[in-house]
Amino acid sequence: MREINLSELKQIQLDIMKYFDSFCKNNGLKYSLAGGSLIGAVRHDGYIPWDDDIDVIMLRGDYDKMLEIFNNSKSDYKVFTPQNCDYYCLPYAKIANIKTVLQENSSAFSGRDFGINIDIFPVDNLPNDDGEIESFYKKIRKLRDIHDVKMIKISRSRSVIKNLMLILLKIGAVCFNKHKIAQKISYAITAYKDNVPSKRACLLGMYARREILPADVFENTVPHKFEDTRFEIFEKYDKYLTSLYGDYMKLPPKDKQVSHHSFNAYWL
Numbered sequence: 476m477r478e479i480n481l482s483e484l485k486q487i488q489l490d491i492m493k494y495f496d497s498f499c500k501n502n503g504l505k506y507s508l509a510g511g512s513l514i515g516a517v518r519h520d521g522y523i524p525w526d527d528d529i530d531v532i533m534l535r536g537d538y539d540k541m542l543e544i545f546n547n548s549k550s551d552y553k554v555f556t557p558q559n560c561d562y563y564c565l566p567y568a569k570i571a572n573i574k575t576v577l578q579e580n581s582s583a584f585s586g587r588d589f590g591i592n593i594d595i596f597p598v599d600n601l602p603n604d605d606g607e608i609e610s611f612y613k614k615i616r617k618l619r620d621i622h623d624v625k626m627i628k629i630s631r632s633r634s635v636i637k638n639l640m641l642i643l644l645k646i647g648a649v650c651f652n653k654h655k656i657a658q659k660i661s662y663a664i665t666a667y668k669d670n671v672p673s674k675r676a677c678l679l680g681m682y683a684r685r686e687i688l689p690a691d692v693f694e695n696t697v698p699h700k701f702e703d704t705r706f707e708i709f710e711k712y713d714k715y716l717t718s719l720y721g722d723y724m725k726l727p728p729k730d731k732q733v734s735h736h737s738f739n740a741y742w743l
């Protein structure tokens with residue numbers, strides 16, 4: 476296998492994203508760049524210079540339709556979910572180039588290799604009562620905490636005390652299966668899919684309650700420059716990014732301008 480360098484990896488991700496963009500347009504599906512990829516589009520017209528992944532977000536109806544039909548087409552790309560792959564143990568989807576291998580070093584990802592990929596997250600409807608929203612959020616958070624314990628590796632980069640605490644948590648979660656808990660989470664977050672919501676959230680994101688936003692923030696998109704092409708972003712991207720990051724146009728300190736991922740990538 477030939478190793479893939481960082482610039483080549485980004486180009487492969489861009490190619491996946493271009494295919495995905497065309498797929499969505501051909502099938503009447505909406506999406507937006509999300510998280511750091513959305514900051515990258517707005518602030519840098521492409522990747523954040525030190526970033527090395529692409530995140531996408533879709534309303535639940537579009538997300539479910541995408542999962543239903545994406546793998547029907549013959550291509551080098553495949554969508555993975557805990558429902559269609561018995562060793563995939565994340566509660567959201569990845570679209571991967573199946574002619575590549577990506578070996579992730581930072582999480583206990585079932586010992587299986589995936590191709591270079593982009594992450595696709597669903598946006599789900601919430602109940603219309605704030606108290607019910609809080610109860611629902613806490614229910615999902617408990618499931619995600621169990622999942623996180625199962626996924627995180629013991630690491631020499633952590634202190635002995637933190638590793639001991641993680642070992643104890645892993646012992647407590649020993650009866651849970653990574654794949655099944657991912658399936659359970661991906662099902663649980665759809666509880667209000669038939670609701671007409673005033674608020675929605677990406678319940679699988681990393682920014683907790685800051686991802687709970689008015690429903691209309693997620694509805695309309697516009698094309699925006701990203702590297703050598705244009706991808707869709709929320710029309711109300713400022714509300715989304717401000718809620719998640721505050722002053723998202725301000726660069727972080729130099730020591731924070733680093734990738735948070737650890738992996739090796741190869742062509743098959």
